[in-house]
Amino acid sequence: MKTIHALLAAALGALALAAPAAAADRSPEPHQFSFDGPFGSYDRAAVQRGFQVYMEVCSACHGMEHMRFRHLGDRGGPFEEVPIGGEMVRFDNPNDNPVVMAIAAEYMIDGEPDEFGDVNERPRIPADPFPYPYDNVQQGRAANAGAYPPDLSVITKARYGGAEYIRSLMLGYDYEPPADLELRAGNYYNPYMYGSVIAMPPQLQDGLISYEDGTEATAEQMAEDVAHFFAWASDPHMESRKSMGLMVMIYLIILAGLLFATYRQVWSKIEH
Amino acid sequence: MSGPSTYEPKTGVTRWLDSRMPIVRLGWDSFVDFPTPRNLNYWYTFGGILSVCLVIQIVTGIVLAMHYVPHVDMAFASVQRIDRDVNYGWLIRSIHAVGASMFFLAVYMHIFRGLYYGSYKAPRELLWILGVVIYLLMMAAAFMGYVLPWGQMSYWGAMVITNLFGALPVIGQPVVEWLWGGFSVGNETLNRFFSLHYLIPFLIAGVVGLHIWALHVPGNNNPTGISVKTKADTLPFHPYYTTKDGFGIVLFFIIFAFFVFYWPDALGHADNYIPADPLVTPSHIVPEWYLLPFYAILRAVPNTLGGVVLMFGAIGVLFILPWLDTSKVRSMRYRPLARWFFGFFVIACLGLGWAGAENPDYPVPGLGAIGVDFLLMGRVLTIYYFAYFLVILPVLGFVEKPKARPASIEAAVLEEAAARKGRASKAAQPAPAE
Numbered sequence: 001m002k003t004i005h006a007l008l009a010a011a012l013g014a015l016a017l018a019a020p021a022a023a024a025d026r027s028p029e030p031h032q033f034s035f036d037g038p039f040g041s042y043d044r045a046a047v048q049r050g051f052q053v054y055m056e057v058c059s060a061c062h063g064m065e066h067m068r069f070r071h072l073g074d075r076g077g078p079f080e081e082v083p084i085g086g087e088m089v090r091f092d093n094p095n096d097n098p099v100v101m102a103i104a105a106e107y108m109i110d111g112e113p114d115e116f117g118d119v120n121e122r123p124r125i126p127a128d129p130f131p132y133p134y135d136n137v138q139q140g141r142a143a144n145a146g147a148y149p150p151d152l153s154v155i156t157k158a159r160y161g162g163a164e165y166i167r168s169l170m171l172g173y174d175y176e177p178p179a180d181l182e183l184r185a186g187n188y189y190n191p192y193m194y195g196s197v198i199a200m201p202p203q204l205q206d207g208l209i210s211y212e213d214g215t216e217a218t219a220e221q222m223a224e225d226v227a228h229f230f231a232w233a234s235d236p237h238m239e240s241r242k243s244m245g246l247m248v249m250i251y252l253i254i255l256a257g258l259l260f261a262t263y264r265q266v267w268s269k270i271e272h
Numbered sequence: 273m274s275g276p277s278t279y280e281p282k283t284g285v286t287r288w289l290d291s292r293m294p295i296v297r298l299g300w301d302s303f304v305d306f307p308t309p310r311n312l313n314y315w316y317t318f319g320g321i322l323s324v325c326l327v328i329q330i331v332t333g334i335v336l337a338m339h340y341v342p343h344v345d346m347a348f349a350s351v352q353r354i355d356r357d358v359n360y361g362w363l364i365r366s367i368h369a370v371g372a373s374m375f376f377l378a379v380y381m382h383i384f385r386g387l388y389y390g391s392y393k394a395p396r397e398l399l400w401i402l403g404v405v406i407y408l409l410m411m412a413a414a415f416m417g418y419v420l421p422w423g424q425m426s427y428w429g430a431m432v433i434t435n436l437f438g439a440l441p442v443i444g445q446p447v448v449e450w451l452w453g454g455f456s457v458g459n460e461t462l463n464r465f466f467s468l469h470y471l472i473p474f475l476i477a478g479v480v481g482l483h484i485w486a487l488h489v490p491g492n493n494n495p496t497g498i499s500v501k502t503k504a505d506t507l508p509f510h511p512y513y514t515t516k517d518g519f520g521i522v523l524f525f526i527i528f529a530f531f532v533f534y535w536p537d538a539l540g541h542a543d544n545y546i547p548a549d550p551l552v553t554p555s556h557i558v559p560e561w562y563l564l565p566f567y568a569i570l571r572a573v574p575n576t577l578g579g580v581v582l583m584f585g586a587i588g589v590l591f592i593l594p595w596l597d598t599s600k601v602r603s604m605r606y607r608p609l610a611r612w613f614f615g616f617f618v619i620a621c622l623g624l625g626w627a628g629a630e631n632p633d634y635p636v637p638g639l640g641a642i643g644v645d646f647l648l649m650g651r652v653l654t655i656y657y658f659a660y661f662l663v664i665l666p667v668l669g670f671v672e673k674p675k676a677r678p679a680s681i682e683a684a685v686l687e688e689a690a691a692r693k694g695r696a697s698k699a700a701q702p703a704p705a706e
């Protein structure tokens with residue numbers, strides 16, 4: 001088993017080294033998130049704030065194709081438990097969750113055709129997707145000087161560094177560009193981006209939004225919260241995964257112990 | 273099966289069945305009373321582990337296929353749906369994706385075990401060849417499976433690998449278009465890959481059946497490489513190896529579960545969470561870790577056709593290995609030179625994996641100063657890879673002087689046990705004062 005570990009470590013080492021690294025890019029700044037580590041969990045308040053940042057700032061340019069409003073009320077989601085009459089209430093079915101319903105209803109969508117075949121707008125329900133900023137890729141490009149703002153549904157899984165990368169990227173506009181770098185109009189220097197040049201303008205400045213929970217909206221705070229939100233959106237079942245993992249590990253370790261004892265017992269009379 | 277059957281049906285029903293279709297007898301003779309060398313170590317557990325892996329892939333795969341949509345516009349979203357909305361979909365997919373890596377981890381242990389103990393030599397040549405067939409099918413299954421989520425690496429991996437066939441003279445382009453089902457990697461390609469990805473594991477299961485059949489005629493090899501001579505050399509498979517393998521399998525599960533629950537994306541590539549885009553080439557296209565050594569061999573040759581030939585040759589040479597190794601001694605325990613070359617071979621394979629993961633133009637850390645880049649490293653190790661099979665093993669059989677071998681498996685076991693006891697009693701004696 002030791003050998004397996006060694007080989008595995010070697011294989012992993014090779015993988016880690018395989019991560020692309022263009023010479024001038026910076027790796028994401030290390031940051032402690034509450035979901036780090038084998039027992040880490042999401043900070044519901046931070047995910048809620050991050051959701052607010054996404055909706056008020058990022059969603060103007062970035063869609064989240066795979067998100068439905070009901071996900072917000074799923075087990076492990078930010079609005080799984082909501083205050084009703086001063087008490088926290090859990091909704092097993094997120095479609096019944098009043099907070100989730102209220103959030104969804106703020107956005108309109110084309111409804112189903114009526115009896116005359118006419119399509120009218122209706123407020124969204126929890127089963128509906130988040131609104132998408134563009135009808136198609138061309139429109140997205142046209143609105144952003146040729147650069148398509150990527151979908152952010154699984155963004156922390158789609159970038160090495162995950163949430164740390166998002167946080168660093170959002171705060172990474174204050175570095176002095178190298179003297180020989182020629183930036184075209186609409187491009188910005190951001191050393192965390194692959195290739196160090198990004199077509200997204202700086203987004204977060206202190207006081208850009210006012211948080212519903214009264215937290216002071218510094219750029220730093222918003223970057224951390226929005227990264228936290230994307231971490232949840234990309235991996236919504238992380239908490240179930242880790243807690244099930246713990247039970248499975250305990251079970252397997254006990255089983256291994258019992259099997260080892262059985263094996264020793266069975267072989268005890270055999271010279272081997 | 274080796275030796276006469278010892279099965280005795282005890283009830284009316286089993287007697288009735290036994291005279292019509294002796295399936296219980298087959299199971300008994302294969303997995304209960306099967307005489308197994310008494311000195312098998314944990315390296316021999318990987319066969320059992322591999323069977324478990326295959327079952328896990330098939331069971332999780334069938335469930336995934338109930339939710340997966342093989343269409344270029346929907347495949348990525350359907351995988352997202354599996355991860356987000358299907359009950360325990362995240363678990364099933366994590367097991368399937370991590371399971372593919374674990375499967376290869378186990379098969380590599382299993383293959384290196386065979387190479388070290390000379391399990392490919394007579395009378396097990398066919399057993400070995402069937403194993404290589406399984407390995408080839410596994411690579412095909414995993415490659416096509418990796419295409420299914422239709423992320424950037426899926427698409428571009430499919431593009432790079434299918435395009436390799438374009439290097440074949442004359443028939444190259446028609447073959448590639450035939451594989452694609454069109455003029456580019458597209459919906460037809462995804463559909464056929466899904467169909468084949470579903471099929472191949474069942475082919476593997478069939479070949480595994482033959483593999484085990486071919487195993488049960490000559491019986492297991494063992495770490496001494498000495499053939500079984502008397503009953504004292506063996507133990508019945510059950511309960512001795514069921515318990516030992518059971519323990520080994522659970523240890524393997526612990527590693528497996530660690531990745532499934534705590535690090536599910538460690539063995540994959542982040543770019544595969546970006547939906548496939550034929551217009552954007554990823555900066556760095558790499559296959560999954562278990563195919564990296566072959567990727568390095570492919571890139572070691574400046575000419576694509578040469579690279580393809582060498583890459584397939586790297587597996588082809590395994591088919592003829594039983595006739596390349598000229599030594600009469602099976603186990604490298606008793607081959608003082610061969611075991612060194614074997615050690616270098618393992619290092620060469622790991623090094624090829626590393627070279628396959630890196631940009632060929634980058635300097636190798638530590639060796640960059642003397643001008644060694646990953647391309648050069650890949651080339652040197654490729655030469656060693658082939659030399660091991662085509663030069664070293666054939667020649668060693670003539671020049672190497674093997675060490676003395678024990679008279680039998682039993683003798684080897686007793687010798688070792690005595691040595692262990694000797695060491696233990698020496699350790700128990702108070703150390704002389706200095």
Ligand code: HEM
Nearest residue numbers: 329330333334336337340369372413414417418420421473
């Ligand atoms: C030899 C056994 C098998 C191997 C090595 C294997 C390997 C793989 C791999 C590497 C993936 C990509 C995983 C990812 O990154 O998401 C995959 C996906 C998939 N496989 Fe398999 N597989 C095997 C058997 C099967 C079987 C028997 C079925 C169906 C009956 C199946 C159905 C699927 C489906 C539907 C997907 C797409 C969903 C996904 O990406 O998770 N697989 N497989």
